[in-house]
Amino acid sequence: MDFALDAPHEQLRTLARRVAAEALAPRAAAYDREQRFPLEQMAALAERGFLTMLVPKVAGGSGHGSVAYALAMMEMAEACAATSVTMAVTNMVGDAIRAWGSDYLQNKYIPSLHDGRFTAGAFALSEPGAGSDASSLKATAVRKGDRYVLNGNKCWITSGDRAGVILVMAKTDPAAGSKGISAFLVEPEMAGFSVGRHEEKMGIRASSTVTINLEDVEVPVENRVGDEGVGFKIAMRALDGGRIGIGAQAVGIGRAALKAAVEYVGTTPGRADRASVRARLAEMSAELEAARLLVMRAADMKDRGIPFTKQASMAKMFATEAANRATHRALEIVGPDAVDARQAVERFFRDVRVTMIYEGTSEVQRVVIARQVLAEVQ
Numbered sequence: 001m002d003f004a005l006d007a008p009h010e011q012l013r014t015l016a017r018r019v020a021a022e023a024l025a026p027r028a029a030a031y032d033r034e035q036r037f038p039l040e041q042m043a044a045l046a047e048r049g050f051l052t053m054l055v056p057k058v059a060g061g062s063g064h065g066s067v068a069y070a071l072a073m074m075e076m077a078e079a080c081a082a083t084s085v086t087m088a089v090t091n092m093v094g095d096a097i098r099a100w101g102s103d104y105l106q107n108k109y110i111p112s113l114h115d116g117r118f119t120a121g122a123f124a125l126s127e128p129g130a131g132s133d134a135s136s137l138k139a140t141a142v143r144k145g146d147r148y149v150l151n152g153n154k155c156w157i158t159s160g161d162r163a164g165v166i167l168v169m170a171k172t173d174p175a176a177g178s179k180g181i182s183a184f185l186v187e188p189e190m191a192g193f194s195v196g197r198h199e200e201k202m203g204i205r206a207s208s209t210v211t212i213n214l215e216d217v218e219v220p221v222e223n224r225v226g227d228e229g230v231g232f233k234i235a236m237r238a239l240d241g242g243r244i245g246i247g248a249q250a251v252g253i254g255r256a257a258l259k260a261a262v263e264y265v266g267t268t269p270g271r272a273d274r275a276s277v278r279a280r281l282a283e284m285s286a287e288l289e290a291a292r293l294l295v296m297r298a299a300d301m302k303d304r305g306i307p308f309t310k311q312a313s314m315a316k317m318f319a320t321e322a323a324n325r326a327t328h329r330a331l332e333i334v335g336p337d338a339v340d341a342r343q344a345v346e347r348f349f350r351d352v353r354v355t356m357i358y359e360g361t362s363e364v365q366r367v368v369i370a371r372q373v374l375a376e377v378q
């Protein structure tokens, strides 16, 4: 067993750290304040191949794989959580197109996700009343000759107003439950596609979260991803991989909070001598290290082609909760100064909360893990 990174992963992490420091960190606080979408940051990520890391080079991606992706997500999230979630969803969409899309779809969409012609990719599963229980979604796709006509409303869609392509889940057979869901690649230029409300969020404020409306959107049959009825499976597989990314995002934000706390303690006379401060720092660093190892293990299993659903959920549940505790402890260590909006700790505290919600809440991760654990003993 070797816990050290090999040379290519080490180099990739060094590159990610440099890009994060140069292109993301200097703008993170201002973009958060202004709720300004990180356009230039996404361009910088595209330029270095960080938007299609999970797609092999032969399929038009940068082919780094899941371990490298997790490492990069930690670096980006430490610098700017909002940019990192935009990066995460784009990578997830590219991964799903590569795994399930026809050659035609891969050739049509992956190059633009890769080189930044598309600012981002988006994933549209959630609806009002269908979040955790995504199989109860109501959007429909009715086949009419060589097209499907899509109708419905999607909510909380990351980059829904910025994406060049949106992976949309809709029911082709509403009577068949989760087995009646199919997946489609929708372009924002398609007639009947529109963006509704922009959410005003407590954290990751520079990322864009919108509702999207589909009103008789005609999608060519060749834009269906996979067969009819496999859309829910596609979404769940995509979320398995996505959870590695969000676990990594949480580790990155937690690490930023830990560093800020250490810096504060190091520059504030008398703080380093307090036992309660030392105890908090110890807990933060131990828990974040455990979280990092869980994330890396799930990513390594994905790269090796080993089923990783349980490990991804464990990584996401533990990492997001550990990172939430870490930002909370950082606030306690820094004290009253920490709630000042000019302090980065305040932003980390706001940014980290949503990691326990999107791509499956912490409660949903427990449901997934328990299901797997029970199946193992039967």
Ligand SMILES: Cc1cc2nc3c(=O)[nH]c(=O)nc-3n(C[C@H](O)[C@H](O)[C@H](O)COP(=O)(O)OP(=O)(O)OC[C@H]3O[C@@H](n4cnc5c(N)ncnc54)[C@H](O)[C@@H]3O)c2cc1C
Binding pocket: 089, 122, 123, 124, 125, 126, 129, 130, 131, 132, 133, 155, 156, 157, 158, 159, 201, 209, 354, 357, 358, 359, 360, 361, 362, 363, 364, 367
């Ligand atoms: C900033 C942001 C960005 C997002 N981006 C996207 C995106 O790009 N694409 C997309 O499709 N969705 C996106 N989402 C939606 C997100 O995935 C959902 O919010 C999440 O799945 C929870 O669904 P819900 O909000 O409907 O809450 P509900 O499902 O209504 O859950 C409410 C509460 O009940 C709990 N609960 C629900 N079911 C169970 C259960 N079986 N057992 C125990 N507890 C349960 C939940 O854990 C939660 O605490 C985003 C959300 C946010 C906040």
